[in-house]
Amino acid sequence: MERIGLIAGNGQLPFLFARAARARGLEVVVAAHRGETDPALEREVGHFAWVRVGQVGRIQKVFRQAGVTRAAMAGGIGHVRALTEARPDLGAVRIISRLRSFRDDALLRAVAADFEAQGITIIAPTDFLGEVLCPEGHLAGPALKPAQEKDVALGREVAVLLGQADVGQTVVVRDGHVLALEAVEGTDETIRRGAKLGGPGAVVVKRCKPDQDLRFDLPAVGPRTLEVMEEAGARVLALEVGRTVLLDAPALFAGATARGITLVGVR
Template sequence: METIGLIAGNGRFPVLFARAARARGLRVVAVAHRGETEPDLEREADSVTWVRVGQVGRVIRALKAGGVSRAVMAGGVNKVRSMFSLRPDWRAMRLLGRAAGRGDDALLRAVSAELESEGIEIVPSTVFLQDIVVERGHLAGPPLSEREAADVRLGCRVLAALGPLDIGQCVVVERGVVLAIEAVEGTDRTIERGGSLGTGRAVVIKAAKTGQDMRFDVPAVGPRTIETMVRSGAGVLAVQAGATIMLEGERLIEMAARQGITVVGCDEHGNVGQS
């Protein structure tokens, strides 16, 4: 039986990945992060080793002990919380010194290189879940107005400009004004901050960073995204097609339709219709 390794962060994505991999007959050897990964993963993976954020050596030992030669990184890590719970071992300290920067992509590239030096190849986390990658077009809710479509395009330009700085994947815009840009706080807090500054129809744009390595930190939205938008007064969710995953998609679409929230998949320029 083929084995796949799973380095699990937070959210539902690691659970869904493990379930999909086992459904295809693979053995799943997971490494989960305390305070981040959902305990439900224990029921979906064949084995789970719990570590603290920053224990790179333990991650490698657990995967090698499980016979892993290919692994995925699925789910994120709460950056604010990890500042206080980080427990870097000597391998983590070494790779931090070699990393090209302190942004998500730079750090994850360094972790990936460390794993690959031990014979563990990191592969895209969507390898068994292409069906949850967002397609281009109108997905739920009312059609975009011309003003909202312009806001989507503006948001995509902002994210494209910030991408090389490895900052964030989300921006909130309304009536041509940028209300919030994601930094260390994460997407939900960005939506809350931006929505609080809008008038009830703020536009949330989520997209991959320019040049992002799609093996990890794939942009993701789910039902919690819609819940946050409802609570914050945001009315449009635009996500980059082909580069964003939609967790529990049917539930997200149903919630958005019920709440009158527009959901669209767009290209990297913010265009929704076919070119």
């Protein structure tokens, strides 16, 4: 049985990838990040090892010992944890010493290149999970109002600039005013911050960076996103078609309808 590696972060995406790989007859070898990955993932895979953020060499050793030649990164790593709790090993130091930029994209591409130099090809998790990518059109909840359509357009325009700077993927807008841009705090806190400034009725836009490498850091939303939106009073969630991962799409659509939140996929 071929083995495939999974560098697991937080959230449900590692579970979705592991199940899809098993359905294809692959045995999954997981390198799970302490404090991020759900321990329940261990029950769903063949091999499981804990690592700390920054232990690149240890992950490579786990995969080499298991005979892994392909691996995917799935699930996020909190930016704050990455900044405060990283434990770089010699493998990470080897990569860092060659970097000219420490922005997310440059760092992740350098990590992928180093894995490939070690004989382990990094693939996109969506190679196994095409069915979880956002479709186009109205997906759930009330139809967009004209003013909301304008806010979606503005949010997407600003998100392009945010992505070009390699800062974040989420923009919060209301009535033509940009309320919040995502930085290290993540999507949920961006939504809360925007709602504090603009009050109920905000429009939340998520989209990829213009030159996004689909192997890592794709935007992802799930039922938890809707809970935060309801708490904050946000009314619209606009997502990029084909490049946003929907975690538990049936529950996401049902939750949006129940909460009166508009969910829309925009190309």
